[in-house]
Amino acid sequence: MGGVKDGSDQPVRVVVLGGGTAGWMTAAGIARLLPETAQVQLVESEDIGIVGVGEATLPHIRGFVEKLGIDEAAFMKATHATYKLGIDFRDFGRIGESYIHPFGSFGEELNGVGFHHYWLELERQGLARPLGEYSLAVTAALANRFTPPSQDDSLSSTYGYAYQFDATLFGPFMREFGMSIGVERHEGKVTSVDRDGESGDVLALKLEDGRRIEGDLFIDCSGFRSLLLGQELDVEWEDWTHWLPCDRAAAMPCTHATDDIRPYTTATAMPAGWRWQIPLQHRMGNGYVFSSAHISEDEACEMIREAAEGEPLADPRILRFRPGRRSRSWSHNVIGVGLASGFLEPLESTSIYLAQMAITYLIELFPEDGRIDPRDRDEFNRLVDMEYDRVRDFLILHYNATTRDDSEFWNHVRTMTVPDSLADKLELWRRAGRIEKYSDGLFYDASWIAVYVGQGLLPQQHDVRPALGNPQQLAGAAEKLHEAVKREVAAMPGHREYLQAEAARLAAAA
């Protein structure tokens, strides 16, 4: 049994190190959901900048916001958020081609056969529309329309949504919320860490001004520096650069170039990586995620200046990162959340999800009396590893499933050896058009199909059943679905219109 507390009724003293997105999400989450069990303190320094990961998010963020009891409209206003229905990937499989990976499905399973088999058959017969035209989320996104999904079993329930928000405002929003529910904030830099001579557990953080912040449980949200988990406890870093070579980003906000606000994020493949466009209410987030082994930081800055469509609102800022994760996210009485425990580039907007997921598991496995049971620690590490590994494989797919041979970068990722876990999935798809099934973690069938098909990786064979019926009948049924999708989308308000209506509703309520 680890931990330094002796099982009394005193609340567990949780010390969060780092006041970025992960830090304040963690502090607010624990303070809100474990109000009597935990007493939360957070140490941050105004001198240390935040990475502000993830301007775009996944639908799961809504569960987090809701669980904390935060009003969606107020939250969106504070972070200048827009709605997000998916990501538009351009030039990934081949230059000039694009597809949307939606928060939603394509068509419906019929007689136990997945829709994509029917689509592959229609495609073979020359009767198929692009796959996205059978998806409500994709069609709505491309039409710049948005309305929340219905809560029933109908077509209008077949998608979800997330937010695109200003990450530099999200952290402060969570800070304000966290402090309003009792998180105690300490301004200062950590100069040393006190550890128990016998157990090696962390006892306290010492700040520059001599203050000593004691705790039972330390959450390392210090970003890439990983002050506690990495530097102090020396937990090994598993490096994934050989699969995900991008290790820098050049970020540059711009004005909107058009009146429309896209309800989706755009990821455009570039010669040495890809660039993002994330539409917020007041501006457009832009950035180039690149591999420093293939181009220099200056070149990347130059390219993002050229590529950005609106007026620059600042000079490009370079962020440096390393893809990978710690071999253990929870060691002794230190738990890493966010970049301190691992990093996967923002290609699928997973950064905030990964932090949120760690917070959720930590709360499920929280050592209520301050004593850490190694079984809970092992369970936490098992779950975090599973989540990271699944996302990793899915990201690698975006690079590996390509025909691009126009740069050294793309030649590398196209020909690299992928992890065995991904190689099997890929081969199963290539040979038989089937998806390896799982229900835990992130990215299910529809996501894999979106990327496979979107990047031009069609299987050699599909299920025979769609080929046995009358082709005209099959095409007719698919057309009916497409018409229904179009009707639903036509009835939706425009994205900007919906945002304005929500803002007006909030103002009226106030």
Add this chain to the structure above:
Amino acid sequence: MSIPREPLRRIAIVGGGQLSVLAAIAFRRALPVCEVVLVGQQPSPASFADWSPTALPFTNKLHDRLGIVESELILKAGGSYRLVSRFAGWGAAEQGGVLSYGETLDPSLKTAFAREWGGYRRNPTGLRQAGSLAEVLADAGRFAPPPPDAATPISDIDYALRWNPTAYRDLLIGHAQALQVQYVEGRVDAVVPGEGDMVRAISIAGQGQIEGDLFVDCSGPAATLLASQPGFENSDWSDSLPTRTVYLGETGAPVIALEDRVLLGKTGWTTQVAGRDGLYTALGVGEGVSREIALATLGVPAAAAITMSPGCAARPWIGNVVALGDAAARFEPLGPYHLDLAHRQLDLLLEMLPGCSIEPLERAEYNRRSVLMMEGVRDILALHFASQSAREMFGEQTMPGRTGEVIDQFQRRGRLPFREESPHLSQEQFALLVALGFKPGLPPVARHSDGAEEEQARAQFAAASQAALEFAPPYQQWLISALQAG
């Protein structure tokens, strides 16, 4: 460009029980261009999937897809409804509990997006708010199947069906005949190998050979086809599942009830399934319980005594032979898992329906998921034998898979780690563990749960119960009138 698979030309299914006939119907419906030949013999009593008088709610969905109508089961196959299984004797004295079916009442979990994208799926506590509507109705003896297309106070209740296996098999044979399933009565006396680990044909004693592209082994625990495949391997479960002999009772007088029983007595476990054709009783005992004592415990004349050697095929699909039911996994009939497992495996095989030439990776993916399904059942059974009274009776067993962690997390935290391909949803498993005498720990967040919220949930449940009781007719009266009208 992707091309459709070359379809299977002939599927031969070996086995004469209810499982093989349903499999034949399923294949004919899935692939009308393919011949389906059923090679049958009366299954042995040890083929539990063939003699099981009941399954779990999944089977109802499979029936729907295969055109087997519920009312037909009620009218022609002695069908009846189970809402709950009642457990007693597993924990401390006087302790018991009830297992009903279905997931949470939270509507946000029910949208199509949530199912497919997992937006809100995780429900770590699996907490039941305050019992289940199914339990309320079972206690009151009130129920009728809710009309499929209307929202009623009982529409959310999930149920299992029971039937008479012989009548059910006859009913299925009618469907199979209408679908032109061919039938050969006989015994397989040889397997004719083809290339590699493929089977070219099976030889039927005195009747020649039947060639096929795919062979489905529903032959019961002997696994006639699969066990003769090169590379066949058995995973032994006897360290975890201690039942060594199962006694099946003669069915007695008919019983009309919405509940079945799963009991732990003084010498072993007993299950009682209420059939319109009689009470199906099974007794399972461990090593060293004499036949005399067992028969006295059974309480009704014994129809069969079956020796158990539990385990599963390490790969239930080898070459072009796929085993289903007891040919794939052998375990005690402690609950309605045999047919449920066999039907889920059949559904998986339909999902992964191969072409004429079988893709090794497709087979590997089937085996991966199929083994997860079988081990899922093993783990659920192992939870029974980890209960306090079962440990005293059968001794300590090896905890298979992650069952040790599951019990630990449940008892300390009221948490159920997610498991792929489990026969039970997390909420069902929560109820099962309670019924087996495990006391759930309190999840950290529940320590501060708002009393008002809980009160509101309680009030909502009370109102829902009242509405359900008012809506549902007395079950026995409804059944009589339904049978008369039919």
